[in-house]
Amino acid sequence: MSKTLIAPSVLAADFANLQRDVEMINNSEADWFHIDIMDGVFVPNISYGMPVLKAITQHAKKTIDVHLMIIDPDRYIKEFAALGADILTVHYEACTHLHRTLQAIKNEGMKAGVAINPHTSVDLLKDIINDIDVVLIMSVNPGFGGQSFIENTFNKVQRLKEIISINNANTLIEIDGGVTDKNAGELSKAGADVLVAGSYVFKSDDQPNTIKNLKQIANS
Ligand code: DX5
Ligand code: ZN
Secondary structure: OOOOEEEEEHHHOOHHHHHHHHHHHHOOOOOEEEEEEEEOOOOOOEOOOHHHHHHHHHHOOOEEEEEEEOOOHHHHHHHHHHOOOOEEEEEHHHOOOHHHHHHHHHHOOOEEEEEEOOOOOHHHHHHHHHHOOEEEEEOOOOOOOOOOOOOOHHHHHHHHHHHHHHOOOOOEEEEEOOOOOOOHHHHHHHOOOEEEEOHHHHOOOOHHHHHHHHHHHHOO
16 A cells, blocks of 8 residues: 655645745655635635745745635636646635636646645546546635534545546555544545645644655555
């Protein structure tokens, strides 16, 4: 079994010390940078946009995992590729022609991800699973860090794992929202490949050690 990866969410970083926090992730056992882009329309919050992502990618030395919580994401696919995104994830609920959007992301040389809100069934991805590199299961309602984990996520991970194996797909399962040391082990046992963690990492006193512990728990 491959290792469960850890993706700290930069949304919870100290923006006044962004370079310091990016270097902390570089020097830690974290695997990916998780970057949340919110438009204030698809979700009731606005995070940061292209200039901040550019500042992050100038220093980041690991995979850049961009989570778009925006309507009509097709408008910005080329721009995110140019800014250095390695994985571009769009929301199922925000795409009318999801298959086309995924192809457009791949045409720009990025891996294509699909995020689903807590109310969206993983079964809706059955017919497209072989086209998806990463499914991001939201384990809170998107828009804010620091919310509590929705327990039904475990069922969704198990069901998605079945869909992936029935279809012989190579899709990774990523979990986003409310991830802590309390659920990391069970999530990884259920089949999660990537765990996003924002507040749990950045609110801790020893961030590199928190990342290390989370990774250990997820892989024990
Ligand atoms: C929420 C974002 C998450 C968020 C997770 O809409 O997609 O990536 O940063 O934060 P925590 O880990 O604090 O729930
Ligand atoms: Zn996210």
